[in-house]
Amino acid sequence: MSITRLTTNGLTGTKYDTVSADNYYMEPIATTLLASSQATISFTNIPQNYKHLQVRAFGKSTTTSDQDLRWQYNGDTSASYSIHYLLGNGSGAFAAGAANNTLIRANSTLVRSTYTSVYGAVVIDILDYANPYKNKTSRHLGGSENNTSGQIILDSGCWYNTAPITSILFYPSSGNFDTYSRISLYGLKA
């Protein structure tokens, strides 16, 4: 990264502000905000010029039970994913995993329709998504809380495919995304 700006920050000495020289570390790529319920949310033609992707989701299910946020890459529906999670539900900590899965998921992050104003949340980091030599690993922090019960999850997923990720399809484990659900995609530069 070339230095194109030199600043002093008021302290003794000179500070080379390479951060300010290229202030595009995190850029919004696209957002889907639902005006009505919908079965899936997809991002296609994802630009390949970032280092990592981040997904920020704020979602709700149309069903009467909490649902997982699920996703697949590049239209791949084969058993080429694995997942692991650590979950707390207010009573205890639980862990589980699955190999040879057909999807990646963030557990119970879409709040049931019963709680009309409550939405779940998840932040997903997809690392080295455009690297053609690596399988694709993601980490997720997510949860839902409705003042009666809640779940907080730390989980990870892997797509056993070295192809760069060019599309992501999101969908609930059951039912549809409810109105005002939002999924935002960001690119992080190196």
Next chain:
Amino acid sequence: MAKTATYSLIASTTLTGTAAQIDFNSIPGTFTDLVMVITGVSNSNDNIFYRFNGSSSAFYSRTDLYGTGTTASSIRASSQTQGRLTNYGYPSTTVGEQNTIWHIMDYANTTTYKTSLCRSNRASSGVDAMVNLFSSTSAITSISLATNTFTGTANWQSGTTAKLYGIQAGSN
């Protein structure tokens, strides 16, 4: 179209003395999510509490997943008069021993309640992953942070930092 950089610093506080609470007021409603990064220093091993918009109503609830080095478990609390970000990953009297990264989603949305996620880390004590709910549809315009409750006598100590960032989503 040129991209607009996001993850913008809205405000930053670094304490050079003690403070009963740290306030971020007049938060602009132009972003989609907020992220706050806290490195806390307390009187003596005190938790981080928060309030939105100065509200002391019983609107706060949380579910916490924690690890202590010997135990992993989970607790929750409902209808609290203040929110909480730590349980075992709480600040100590040592500068730089603790941090909290807190994601406040859709903070300016006037249709939904406010869900937030945080990780709190203190290597000498434990870690927390927490989901919080503020059961109000009001947009968040201020955030207050206290250590050992808003009604207690403990203060934030010198060396405490809190930085508030705004993240703007792209267009549909």
